[in-house]
Amino acid sequence: MSNCGSCPSKGECNKDQQSCGIQNNPLNNIKKIIGVMSGKGGVGKSTVSALIARNLAKQGYKVGVLDADITGPSIPRLLGVKDAKAMGAPNNCIYPVQSADGIKVMSLNLLLEDENQPVIWRGAMISNTVKQFYTDVIWGELDYLLIDMPPGTGDVALTVMQSIPINGIVMVSVPQDMVSMIVAKAVNMVKKLDIEIIGLVENMSYIVCPDCGKKIQIFNGNDTSKLLDDLQLNLLGTLPMNAGLGNVSVGVYKDGDEEVEGLFNPIVINLLNSLKEIEAKKTQA
Ligand SMILES: Nc1ncnc2c1ncn2[C@@H]1O[C@H](COP(=O)(O)OP(=O)(O)OP(=O)(O)O)[C@@H](O)[C@H]1O
Numbered sequence: 001m002s003n004c005g006s007c008p009s010k011g012e013c014n015k016d017q018q019s020c021g022i023q024n025n026p027l028n029n030i031k032k033i034i035g036v037m038s039g040k041g042g043v044g045k046s047t048v049s050a051l052i053a054r055n056l057a058k059q060g061y062k063v064g065v066l067d068a069d070i071t072g073p074s075i076p077r078l079l080g081v082k083d084a085k086a087m088g089a090p091n092n093c094i095y096p097v098q099s100a101d102g103i104k105v106m107s108l109n110l111l112l113e114d115e116n117q118p119v120i121w122r123g124a125m126i127s128n129t130v131k132q133f134y135t136d137v138i139w140g141e142l143d144y145l146l147i148d149m150p151p152g153t154g155d156v157a158l159t160v161m162q163s164i165p166i167n168g169i170v171m172v173s174v175p176q177d178m179v180s181m182i183v184a185k186a187v188n189m190v191k192k193l194d195i196e197i198i199g200l201v202e203n204m205s206y207i208v209c210p211d212c213g214k215k216i217q218i219f220n221g222n223d224t225s226k227l228l229d230d231l232q233l234n235l236l237g238t239l240p241m242n243a244g245l246g247n248v249s250v251g252v253y254k255d256g257d258e259e260v261e262g263l264f265n266p267i268v269i270n271l272l273n274s275l276k277e278i279e280a281k282k283t284q285a
Helices: 047-058 123-135 156-162 177-192 223-231 258-284
Strands: 031-039 065-066 087-088 093-095 102-108 141-148 168-174 197-202 235-238
Touching: 031 047, 031 156, 031 258, 047 065, 047 141, 047 168, 065 087, 065 123, 123 156, 156 177, 168 177, 168 258, 177 197, 177 223, 197 223, 223 258, 235 258
Parallel strands: 031 141, 031 168, 065 102, 065 141, 168 197, 197 235
Antiparallel strands: 087 093
């Protein structure tokens, strides 16, 4: 039976407690869980997850990032903890690693001797590991736990959405026809599972000419507005394609980087407002 007392969805869900498959660790008190998803690979989910986490942490929130991309984990590099190792805790639990900006991080790479070792596991094992990253990691007190989802709408995405009490999903897309089609699949999956979509971040929307400052659209550009209209999604913000964002994983982005902060401040404001609206709607229902 689920432990509703420590559930981030307490008071906002209409699940039957006896049949709910969600297990919450009583040592954890996580207020909100946000999934970052796309369906399509390589569109910037991990970069967006890491930079939302850093922005929230900078505002003083207690933040964690669960890297659910077991076979292609990039969160440790993006949060500057690639050489750290997660340590065991009593009762078969695990302590997350803490980044320099105070973000708690759990990723399979933090358990491997060598980050270059592949994880050659079947789907069920990968899904169980993700579940354990929620149930067995001592996250403690968190205002926000971000879950960086793997690409696709398969096993892991399904496990995350069915066994972790997600309050909402941030979709990441790129304004290109083929990406939009695959993101639409992910959006429809989330809707089928009755999970709220907080909004969409459009990544790689444009490049800025270093000489004249003109914004140049590299893809044909109209697909996101069609996606937003067709699926009734909220646009949280757009991000350029640039070296600053591309080099987060090599530690180039430091606190106080005005360009990155200027890009993420409005996205995070929109995200928090949208999350509040979702909560208000649920408590009224
Ligand atoms: N706005 C951007 N400008 C430049 N490079 C970017 C931008 N966003 C992401 N990248 C780069 O694109 C690559 C893919 O990004 P990222 O790993 O965040 O995507 P992902 O969707 O999480 O990928 P995966 O499907 O493997 O999980 C990375 O090398 C990243 O540094």
